[in-house]
Amino acid sequence: MPSTARIALNRPLRRLFDYLVPEGLSVKPGQRVKIPFGRQQAIGLIVETDIQPPEGITLKPIHNALEDWPALPDETFQLLSWASDYYQHPLGECLFTALPPALRRGRPALEKTEDWWRACGSGVALPTNAHKQKTLLDWIAQHKQGVKGSAVIKAGFTRSQLKALSDKELIQAANPASDTCQSQQYREAVAAPDLSAAQREAASQLPLPAAGFSASLLYGITGSGKTEIYLHYLKQNLAAQDQALVLVPEINLTPQTVARFQRYFGERILVWHSALNDRERLSAWLKIRNGEPVILIGTRSAALLPFTGLKTLIVDEEHDSSYKQGEGFRYSGRDVAVYRAHLNHCPIILGSATPSLESYHNALCGKYRLIRLEERAGEAFPPTISLLDIRSRPLEGGLSRPALQSIRQTLDSGSQALVFVNRRGFAPVMMCFDCGHMVECPRCDTRLTYHRRDRAMRCHHCDYQTPATENCPKCKSEAFKPVGHGTEQSEDVLAANFPDTPIVRVDRDSTQRKGSIQSILKQVNSGEPCILVGTQMLAKGHDFPNVTLAVVINADGGLFSVDFRAPEQLIQTLLQVSGRAGRGSKPGKVVVQTCHSDHPLLRALCNGRYLDMADQLIKERETGQLPPFRAMAIFRAEADTMAQSLQILDSIKPLTNAPGIETWGPLPALIARRADRHRAQLILNTDNRRRLNLLLTGICQSLDQTRFSKGAKWMIDVDPQETG
Ligand code: ADP
Ligand code: ZN
Ligand code: ZN
Numbered sequence: 001m002p003s004t005a006r007i008a009l010n011r012p013l014r015r016l017f018d019y020l021v022p023e024g025l026s027v028k029p030g031q032r033v034k035i036p037f038g039r040q041q042a043i044g045l046i047v048e049t050d051i052q053p054p055e056g057i058t059l060k061p062i063h064n065a066l067e068d069w070p071a072l073p074d075e076t077f078q079l080l081s082w083a084s085d086y087y088q089h090p091l092g093e094c095l096f097t098a099l100p101p102a103l104r105r106g107r108p109a110l111e112k113t114e115d116w117w118r119a120c121g122s123g124v125a126l127p128t129n130a131h132k133q134k135t136l137l138d139w140i141a142q143h144k145q146g147v148k149g150s151a152v153i154k155a156g157f158t159r160s161q162l163k164a165l166s167d168k169e170l171i172q173a174a175n176p177a178s179d180t181c182q183s184q185q186y187r188e189a190v191a192a193p194d195l196s197a198a199q200r201e202a203a204s205q206l207p208l209p210a211a212g213f214s215a216s217l218l219y220g221i222t223g224s225g226k227t228e229i230y231l232h233y234l235k236q237n238l239a240a241q242d243q244a245l246v247l248v249p250e251i252n253l254t255p256q257t258v259a260r261f262q263r264y265f266g267e268r269i270l271v272w273h274s275a276l277n278d279r280e281r282l283s284a285w286l287k288i289r290n291g292e293p294v295i296l297i298g299t300r301s302a303a304l305l306p307f308t309g310l311k312t313l314i315v316d317e318e319h320d321s322s323y324k325q326g327e328g329f330r331y332s333g334r335d336v337a338v339y340r341a342h343l344n345h346c347p348i349i350l351g352s353a354t355p356s357l358e359s360y361h362n363a364l365c366g367k368y369r370l371i372r373l374e375e376r377a378g379e380a381f382p383p384t385i386s387l388l389d390i391r392s393r394p395l396e397g398g399l400s401r402p403a404l405q406s407i408r409q410t411l412d413s414g415s416q417a418l419v420f421v422n423r424r425g426f427a428p429v430m431m432c433f434d435c436g437h438m439v440e441c442p443r444c445d446t447r448l449t450y451h452r453r454d455r456a457m458r459c460h461h462c463d464y465q466t467p468a469t470e471n472c473p474k475c476k477s478e479a480f481k482p483v484g485h486g487t488e489q490s491e492d493v494l495a496a497n498f499p500d501t502p503i504v505r506v507d508r509d510s511t512q513r514k515g516s517i518q519s520i521l522k523q524v525n526s527g528e529p530c531i532l533v534g535t536q537m538l539a540k541g542h543d544f545p546n547v548t549l550a551v552v553i554n555a556d557g558g559l560f561s562v563d564f565r566a567p568e569q570l571i572q573t574l575l576q577v578s579g580r581a582g583r584g585s586k587p588g589k590v591v592v593q594t595c596h597s598d599h600p601l602l603r604a605l606c607n608g609r610y611l612d613m614a615d616q617l618i619k620e621r622e623t624g625q626l627p628p629f630r631a632m633a634i635f636r637a638e639a640d641t642m643a644q645s646l647q648i649l650d651s652i653k654p655l656t657n658a659p660g661i662e663t664w665g666p667l668p669a670l671i672a673r674r675a676d677r678h679r680a681q682l683i684l685n686t687d688n689r690r691r692l693n694l695l696l697t698g699i700c701q702s703l704d705q706t707r708f709s710k711g712a713k714w715m716i717d718v719d720p721q722e723t724g
Contacts, residue, residue: 002020002021002023003020003021003049003050004018004019004020004021004049004050004051004052004053004059005018005019005020005021005027005033005046005047005048005049005050005051005062006018006046006047006048006049006051007019007033007035007044007045007046007047007062008044008045008047008091008092008095008096009037009042009043009044009092010043010092010093010095010096010104011090011092011093012090012093013090013092013704014090014091014700014701014704015704016047016048016091016092017035017037017044018051018053018054018057018059019033019035019044019059019060019061019062020059020060020061020062021049021061021062022061022062025062025064025065027046027049027062027065028046028049028070029046029047029048029049029070029072029074029077030045030046030070030071030072030073030074030076030077030095031045031046031065031066031067031068031069031070031071032044032045032065032066032067032071032099032103032106032109033045033046033062033063033064033065033066034062034063034064034065034066034106035060035062035063036060036063041063043066043104043105043106045071045072045092045095045096046070047091047095066106066108066109067108067109071099071103071109071289071306072095072098072099072306073289073306073308075307075308075310075340075343075344076098076304076305076306076307077095078343079304079336079339079340079343080094080095080097080098080304081094082339083304083329083331083336083339085693085697086331086693086718087329087330087331087716087718088633088693088696088697088700088716088718089328089329089330089331089716093328093329094329097301097304097329098304098305098306099285100278100281100282100284100285101278101281102278102279102281102282103282103285107282109282109286109289110286111282111283111286115148115149115173116146116147116148116149116173116174117140117146117147117148117149117152117162117166117171117172117173117174118140118143118144118145118146118147118171118172118173118174119137119140119141119170119171120169120170120171120172121141122169122170123168123169123170124168124169124170126168126170130164132157132161133161133164133165135157136152136157136161136162136165137165137170137171139155139157140152140165140171146174149162193228195225195228195229195232196225196375196377196378198224198373198374198375199224199225199228199229199232199373199377202218202220202229202371202372202373203229203232203233205369205371206218206229206233206347206349206371207347207369208237208347209237209238209239209242209311209312209346209347211347212345212346212347213341213342213344213345213346213347213348214341214347214348214369215338215341215347215348215350215362215367215368215369216347216348216349216350216368216369216370216371217318217350217351217352217355217359217360217362217363217368217369217370217371218349218350218351218352218371218373219352219353219355219360219370219371219372219373219610219611220351220352220353220372220373220374221353221373221374221375221376221382221579221608221610222353222376222382222575222576222578222579222580222583223376223377223380223382223543223579223582223583224353224373224374224375224376224377225373225376225377225378226316226351226353226373227257227260227316228377229351229373230246230314230316230349230351231260231261231264233312233314233349234264234265234295234312234314235264235265237312238295238311238312239311240293241293241309242293242309242310242311242312243288243291243292243293243294243295243296243307243308243309243310243311244294244295244296244310244311244312244313244314245295245296245298245302245303245305245307245310245312245313245314245337246261246295246296246297246298246313246314246316247298247299247300247302247303247313247314247315247316247323247333247334247337248297248298248299248316248317248541249299249316249317249320249322249323249540249541250273250299250322250540251271251273251275251297251298251299254540254541254542255517255518255521256521256542256543257297257316257541258271258297261295261297265295268293268294268295269294269295269297270284270287270288270294270295270296270297271284271296271297271298272284272296272297272298272299272301272302272305273298273299274299275514284296285305285306288305288306288307288308289305289306289308290308291307291308291309293309299322299333300322300323300324300325300331300332300333301333302333303333303334303336303337303340304331304336310340310344310346311344311346312346312347312348312349313337313340313341313344313346313347313348313349314348314349314351315333315334315337315348315349315350315351316351316352316541317351317352317540317541318334318350318351318352318355318356318359319352319354319355319356319359319572320540321569321721324719324721326721326722330715330716330717330718330720332719332721334350334359335719338350350368353575353576353579353610354571354572354575354576354610355610355614356568357568357614357617357618357621357627357628358627358628360611360614360618361618361628361629362628364618376583378584378585379584379585380582380583380584380585380588381582381587381588382582382588382608383550383578383579383581383582383587383588383589383590383608384587384588384589384590385578385590385592385605385606385607385608386589386590386591386592386606387555387592387594387597387602387603387605387606388400388402388403388591388592388593388594388597389594389595389597390554390593390594390595391595396493396497397485397489397490397491397492397493397494398421398485398489398490398493398553398554398593399419399490399493399494399551399553399593400593402591403551403553403591403593404497406549406551406589406591407419407494407497407498407531407549407551408497408498410548410549410589411498411501411529411531413548413586414529415529415546415547415548415549415586416524416527416528416529416530416531416532416544416546416547416548416549417531417532417547417548417549417550417551418531418532418533418534418538418544418547418549418550418551418577418580418581419490419494419531419532419533419534419550419551419553420534420535420538420539420550420551420552420553420577421485421486421487421490421533421534421535421553421554422535422536422553422554422557423449423484423485423486423487423535424449424460424486424487424488424507424508424509424535425449425450425451425452425458425460425486425487425488425509426449426450426451426452426453426482426485426486426488426489427449427450427482427483427484427485427486427489428447428449428450428483428484428485428486429447429449429450429482429483429484430448430450430457430468430480430481430482430483431480431481431482431483432472432474432475432477432479432480433477433479433480433481434472434475434477434479435472435474435475435477437472437473437474437475439457439473441459441461441462441464442464443459443462443464443673443674443675443676444459444461444462444464444671444673444674444675444676445671445672445673445674446459446460446461446671446674448464448466449486450468450482450486451468451488451509452468452488452489452492453488453509455467455468456468461671461674461675462674462675463675464675485553487505487507487509487533487534487535488505490533490553491503491505491533494531494533498531501529501530501531502523502528502530502531503530503531503533504520504523504524504530504531504532504533504534505533505534506520506532506533506534506535506537506538507534507535507537508535508537510534511537521542524544524546524547525544525545527545527546532544532547536573538577538580539573539576539577539579539580540576541576542580543583544580544583545583545584545585546584546586547580547581547582547583547588548581548582548584548586548587548588548589549581549588549589549590549591550577550578550580550581550588550589550590550591551590551591551593552574552577552590552591552592552593553593554593554594555570555574555592555593555594555596555602556594556595556596557570558570558573559596559599559601559602561724562670562724563670563722563723563724564621564624564626564723565721565722565723567601567617567620568614568617570601571601571605571610571613571617574592574605575605575608575610577590578590578608592605600616601613601616604616625685626685627719629687630685630686630687631685631686631687631688631689631692631719632683632684632685632718632719632720632723633683633684633692633696633716633717633718633719633720634681634682634683634684634716634717634720634723635649635652635666635681635682635684635714635715635716635717636669636679636680636681636714636715636716636717637649637666637679637680637681637682637712637713637714637715638674638677638678638679638680638712638713638715639677639678639708639709639711639712639713640676640677640678640709640711640712641678642668642672642673642678642680644678644708644709644712645666645668645678645679645680645712646666646668646680648708648712648714649665649666649680649681649682649714650666651706652666652682652699652703652714653665653666653682655695655698655699655702656682656684656695656699658691658695659691660686660687660688660691661684661685661686661688661691661692661695662684662685662686663682663683663684663685664682664683664685665680665681665682665683666680666681666682667680667681667682668680669681669724670724671724681723683723684696696716696718700716
């Protein structure tokens with residue numbers, strides 16, 4: 001019988017395709033092949049071989065294999081198959097996420113390296129009149145490591161002279177990538193500072209790579225020296241030939257972290273994030289796939305790459321919501337990493353000053369080991385946090401008098417201050433005080449944010465924008481004013497109050513240009529007095545030793561939200577922002593402005609003990625029958641009308657009728673219309689994850705066979721991060 005194979009394509013289809021394997025070709029799961037598909041050709045990945053195709057179907061043969069080794073080795077293949085089933089996303093698209101774009105398109109798995117040349121020290125003698133060739137040969141011989149072809153041309157020689165020398169076997173092509181003697185002995189620079197007693201105590205509780213699978217939750221308050229612990233751990237326990245993965249939320253925001261790793265491990269550090277170009281991605285991917293002993297620092301999708309010798313995983317800031325992909329293949333990089341550690345029989349360390357309730361719950365049930373590190377490293381102490389009630393206080397750009405005074409004192413003492421504002425732009429709403437008109441996005445159920453710098457009104461939910469007007473667009477009244485405040489407004493007020501101090505704004509608008517975050521960090525790290533004003537971006541793991549004051553202009557956003565995760569996220573953000581203050585030798589102070597200074601959550605914040613608050617929130621989740629006590633999944637629908645969206649979900653609802661599965665909805669989403677799409681959702685909640693998974697698999701299969709009205713779409717989100 002001829003041999004056969006089942007193949008996955010990079011398409012949103014919950015099905016695979018069967019092909020004949022031509023004689024002489026042998027294929028393995030995970031291998032890339034080119035196949036005829038319809039009237040075109042497609043790149044596929046082998047999923048299974050020697051399958052029993054359904055009877056009466058003539059199979060087409062595979063064209064060829066792109067390489068004779070599997071692009072996705074066994075463990076990566078298993079990982080992605082598991083993720084496809086767990087997150088209910090088509091296998092083909094899951095598998096292809098682990099390939100760099102060039103390989104998805106069928107390009108060869110080869111690095112486009114430059115030609116390198118090295119003198120052989122032998123070969124036929126040169127004719128005496130070949131002066132130029134002789135000079136070139138001498139020049140190349142001087143460079144023991146070899147020289148690049150482009151450098152040869154730059155030095156004034158020609159390609160034909162190179163070829164002449166190569167034909168005479170006087171020089172040979174030297175591939176720098178295969179120059180293993182160089183790439184394997186990674187230089188290890190700089191001695192690490194000694195760990196403090198508290199750090200040593202925490203580090204000693206981390207299981208060694210050889211001990212097999214374990215998950216540890218390293219709860220270390222901000223500035224306690226978690227990063228230093230990771231560095232020591234890897235330095236001491238990662239063997240020379242091993243690979244390690246360090247997941248971080250957003251690499252471009254924390255170049256300092258990468259720099260610290262590079263100082264310890266030099267060229268062994270490799271980075272992976274969305275700003276890499278296709279060539280850089282392919283190059284990094286090949287190193288990982290070839291088993292080079294790299295320590296990869298990467299964002300979420302790094303968790304899916306084809307490592308072959310992974311011996312340790314670390315997830316820094318494990319609570320960060322950016323680990324969950326919000327569209328397409330909606331996986332959690334953190335959770336995939338935990339499963340991966342399990343597949344690799346190796347340890348994973350989840351670190352955070354504000355652990356997610358999911359991970360904390362796992363620690364409380366004994367699934368994860370909880371390691372506590374509750375003092376700051378070096379000479380630093382935790383900051384003092386106080387609430388400032390702003391009811392009936394006059395505000396300037398959101399800032400109260402006492403807050404401005406604290407900033408002045410901080411600057412006078414030669415330190416830096418940080419102001420946290422939860423909205424970018426100038427003001428979240430423009431309102432007419434005559435007719436009450438508020439400017440809304442024509443495409444979404446939201447209001448437009450006023451951006452004064454660009455004189456524009458922008459929607460933060462779609463790409464709509466329109467020029468700002470002086471007067472009310474409806475009644476032409478001049479009483480047309482901003483309501484609420486964003487970073488631009490606070491920046492203006494601070495500039496007016498502190499004309500001699502540089503104000504540094506950090507938000508998505510000010511950091512769009514490449515390298516701008518670097519120059520911002522440079523200014524802050526110079527230590528000169530300045531005021532940082534910015535959004536969530538400021539809460540992300542930065543180490544600003546000279547910031548001693550953090551002001552939160554309004555803490556109340558998440559207190560009364562409908563999203564069940566909002567209180568958790570609020571506390572995490574506030575503590576992370578607070579954690580930027582007082583990291584050096586000077587003590588830090590945090591002022592939190594609020595209209596609800598008697599709210600229990602905010603009161604608890606003042607003693608800064610995250611786990612106490614987490615205990616409280618965990619109890620509420622248990623009472624409310626919510627994750628992490630229950631498993632959750634959401635079907636979302638979007639269409640040209642709300643009726644169509646609700647209709648899709650109404651047709652799904654009866655299919656969810658199973659013991660132990662609760663459903664809520666269907667209901668319109670919090671922002672019911674976004675970019676002219678009407679959105680609704682149906683929430684599933686259960687104490688039986690296994691049953692939920694089986695049920696979802698069945699439902700998704702049957703939805704795939706159903707035709708809905710044109711433009712209508714459904715999606716499934718398992719373990720959703722947002723429920724609004
Ligand atoms: P975290 O990752 O917990 O926020 P970091 O590892 O960034 O903490 O450490 C906070 C600061 O303390 C950094 O400036 C770091 O260089 C310093 N630090 C960490 N450990 C030590 C140590 N053992 N001795 C001296 N300084 C340390
Ligand atoms: Zn008006
Ligand atoms: Zn919009």
